[in-house]
Amino acid sequence: MTDAITCPRSDTVAGYVAEGRGLQDGRFTITTSAGCDIDMELAENVGAEVLRNLDEPYLDASDHIAEMLQPGRFAFFYGIFYPGAPFEVKRIIFVGRQIGAYRFEEPNWWIDQIESIARFYSRAQFGDGPVDFRNYRTQIRLGGDKNGSHVQETDTISRLVYGMASAFMLTGNDHYLDIAEAGTEYLREHMRFTDYDEDVVYWYHGILVDGQDERKLFTSEFGDDYDAVPMYEQIYALAGPTQTYRVTADPRIKRDVDATLRLMDRFYLDRAKGGYFSHIDPIFLDPRQKSLGPNTARKNWNSVGDHAPAYLINLYLATAAEQHARMLGSTFDTILDWFRDYKNSPFVQERFHEDWSHDSTYQWQQGRAVVGHNLKIAWNLMRIHSLLPKQEYLEAASSIGDIMPPVGADQLRGGWYDVVERVTRDGEGFHRFAWHDRKAWWQQEQAILAYLILHGVTGNPEFLRQAREAQSFYNAFFLDHDEGAVYFNVLADGFPYLLGTERLKGSHSMSMYHSAELCYLAAIYTNLLIERRPMNFWFKPQPDGLVNNTLRVAPDLLPPGSVRITEVEIDGALHDGYDASALTVHVPTTAHRPLVRVQLSPAES
Amino acid sequence: MTSQVDLREAADETVIAISGELDAAASAGLRDRLIPLIPGSSMIRLDLAGLTYISSAGLRTLLLVYRHAQAEGSAIRLVGIRDEVRFVMSATGFLALFGIEEIR
DSSP states (O other), X not given: XXXXXXXXXXXXXXXXXXXXXXXXXTEXXXXXXXXXXXXXXXXXXXXXXXXXXXXXXXXXXXXXXXXXXXXXXXXXXXXXXXXXXXXXXXXXXXXXXXXXXXXXXXXXXHHHHHHHHHHHHHHHHHTTSOOOGGGOOSOBOTXXXXXSOOEEEHHHHHHHHHHHHHHHHHHOOHHHHHHHHHHHHHIIIIIEEEETTTTEEEEOSEEEEETTEEEEEOSOOSGGGTTSEEHHHHHHHTHHHHHHHHHHOOHHXXXXXXXXXXXXXXXXXXXXXXXXXXXXXXXXXXXXXXXXXXXXXXXXXXXXXXXXXXXXXXXXXXXXXXXXXXXXXXXXHHHHHHTOOTTTOSSOOOEEETTSOBOOOSTTTTTEEEHHHHHHHHHHHHHHHHHSOOHHHHHHHHHHHHHHHHHHBOTTTOSBOOXXXXXXXXXXXXXXXXXXXXXXXXXXXXXXXXXXXXXXXXXXXXXXXXXXXXXXXXXHHTBOTTTXXXXXXXXXXXXXXXXXXXXXXXXXXXXXXXXXXHHHHHHHIIIIIISXXXXXXXXXXXXXXXXXXXXXXXXXXXXXXXXXXXXXXXXXXXXOXXXXXXTEEEOOOOSSOOOEEEEEEEOOO | OOOEEEEEEOSSEEEEEEEEEEOHHHHHHHHHHHGXXXXXXXXXXXXXXXXXXXXXHHHHHHHHHHHHHHHHTOEEEEESOOHHHHXXXXXTTOGXXXXXXXXX
């Protein structure tokens, strides 16, 4: 077996300029995330830039390379490996102007980014005209154009609604709330099935529109879930409306969410053995129907783990209802009970039979791991730990944070991988890629949020390092400065991958959910937990929707007592009717919907 | 009021008439009676002229009939749908699954 590649090849290397080995005579050494030293040499025509946000101009730093390449500086270096020679650096991306400064830690970085993304999707879906969801299309091209597809998927509308509601919460821009509310209404009118016999609501997979005609797609149209009602589609149908509900307190949304929860409770929940089934058949609403084929009587990551991040935490934040707290605890207790499989793999098992025995034979899943799902577990364990403190949650999340980088991260180039084999081959020290070594935007999000909240709650500096490296890679390579929004995938070296469905900005997989969720929560964790700076949030509740006129404004599940309300305005006037530590605002009854601005600040420690 | 099923067979088609109210209670029993009546590779007409009410469970029963007919290679048409039933089927999208024939 040969392990020598003898021809020159290009690549990206991420690392810190090594102590005592800074730039001298055009040469320097960097240390990668994994602690490997790589000797570097600047090409004569080397260029450099400083990280920039969407809608910011290019920040050229080519004339400042010498003063910026000092020990401790983290950067990305693109260049050529020549066998036997130092890595020849052609291009550098610095992540901040000073050593130890990261641009994405500026107070408004993530807020500016969500606003740019919201503008992109608003323009892509509705142009300059009114917000009319009859014109919504799931598929959006790279530059924001629509193609000929006439499908409107429930989940992608819901995801767009989530993004827009989140954008409103961070900016107070009414246009985004208009889109969120119009989308929520459209889902209710066109995608909702009210089953009066069973007293539940379920959501169509989508509709096929052609002018004024529409054909409802009752079951999933996709290979994985064909002719079934998958749990994850019901989960994500709630994502957008629930986030909107946090802003508006619209009681109709609450009724739909409650009715969908009854569907989950009555037909998907396994009371005997725990967890939720992944699919039910559309006729009998039965998870054990043989017609479901390989999805008969199965449970998976989505059906158990996605409730919390997609809608359930947001529902709890809006209501403080005990039953939602219990469901959060029980879903993650289930994950800790059954998903971890450390004697066989550092990655969780993701698919199960009814009795929790492993199903490793399913289509694409087989014995594979989705790296981002492991990080998602860590991220949400830390959130739920703030609500339901349990040493097991903290230890499990921290353990995932410790073990993931060597097995799931690209410790040479930066960023996090996609789907890998759970078990290594004999004698190999790495987990082989299921299909490729590309990096997906949503998986970077999981890493960023996991490590931000891990550091924010525990103070562990290693977690902050991982968070910074993940944010650096995402912001360096995923922002589409030419067309707007973010790329679906990049190659291992960070260059955009623009083929097939991964070229699209709107698709079954992508619709302003993960990119917005990242902006919203990264802003909160960075500002409130780590950098300890105040933030503003906006709400616009319906007077008849609030219970006892109480608006709950906790931005996320954060450690109790870590943030306080420090200022409230209602329709531009200061308002002192709030409970600073309970994070509630008393909203007087009015005939109109008031605009409520809430400033949250880190509590004095 | 329960539902009733009548079967008429002709040379080139099968007519299944469903009358009464197809509520949750009736639907459960109806499924077992309906499925054996669906022949292969034939034209099936569901005569709904006597159907006065259809519930969510009833809609799912029709979906079952539709799926079974598809699997058997049979075509299926709805005949004589009353306005109130048509409204429910149209609003929920189930009507689009079937070809419709009006009673002349």
